[in-house]
Amino acid sequence: MPRSHHPGLATHPGPPQPVPYRDGDAALTYGRQTVSGPHCSSGGEVRHVYPDAMELGGQRRSGAGFGIMGGIIGLLGFSGALLAAYFIFTSLTKKLIISELFFLFVFLIAVFIFLCAAVAAFRLDLFSYRDEPILFNRASRKLHIFRRRFKWTRPFSRWPVVIDSYDWDCVRGEVKGGAVLMGTVPTTRFQLYLAIADRPGSDTIIDRVPVGGPSLGKDHFQPLWEHIRQYMEADGPPLQAGDSLSRHTQFSHRMAWSADFSFLDPDYKNQVPSRFDRIFFTTLSLLAFPFTFWMGLFTWLSQLSGRDPWWPDDVLAAAGGPPLSEPAALALRPAVPPAGPAG
Structure with missing residues (x-):
């Protein structure tokens, strides 16, 4: 298999x-x-x-931040259902009505469902791992x-x-x-x-x-x-000649924000080679900043609170031991061939 x-x-x-x-x-x-x-x-x-x-x-x-957004939506639903259940309960203390008793039961179930959804969504982002390598x-x-x-x-x-x-x-x-x-x-x-x-x-x-x-x-x-x-x-x-290790290995405030605001990425110029495209997308991002700020904040919080992934001991042993230091890893890159004479 x-x-x-x-x-x-x-x-x-x-x-x-x-x-x-x-x-x-x-x-x-x-x-x-x-x-x-x-x-x-x-x-x-x-x-x-x-x-x-x-x-x-x-x-x-790439999906960081969406769990926090889902958790907030779940909390809003939880608060609304809890408030509705409270008002129905207070009315039942004055006069018992079967239909209101039924709605109280429905809203109590909704309270439980929204609470579970909010907890699961927050855990997905705030108590998870930064990557799945x-x-x-x-x-x-x-x-x-x-x-x-x-x-x-x-x-x-x-x-x-x-x-x-x-x-x-x-x-x-x-x-x-x-x-x-x-x-x-x-x-x-x-x-x-x-x-x-x-x-x-x-x-x-x-x-x-x-x-x-x-x-x-x-x-x-x-x-x-x-x-x-x-x-x-x-x-x-x-690693190939000229390559470097991933910039996402260690947490970086700038890299966390660049997930939603790509112009903050140090490698943005290479990712979007066209100068016109860079100006166009950066301008749009700045204009939309009041609306997209919250998603950037959620992504940053997700990365900030995340944990680093790990490998079991026997998987590490099969890989030859712990990872090499960055200088040792970069030393394994092949030498860049010398440039030939200009034609």
């Missing part, structure tokens, strides 16, 4: 139901054949480098996925951490697109996924895992996929 659940953590409910793969589901599909055209690049997505593994970021940071171990040809299982039906119980493991031979890359708002302008944002089949060469996908951050261009991910492929199959380096 391509999947193995890590022992000693949460009990997994079982493998996901297989989803038949359709070419139309993905904008692009990457196999594991050698690609000679595009260059390799980690794209700043490598969080840590280990002696026998590299760790890439997931998509957890993926560990690529080329020594064992395995990838390990850090996940926290959210149990919405149990808002007051412990939410376990699950480490899912898959064979590299069952993995291929997919790029999927979806409509999002960039400031106040609707656009299409793409994301690289690792599609895991039930066996090597199969088209039956049992899991899809986002890797790295989103992009406005679907062709942006080919260098990252080739970097992963060469690392796992061709003894490629964990």
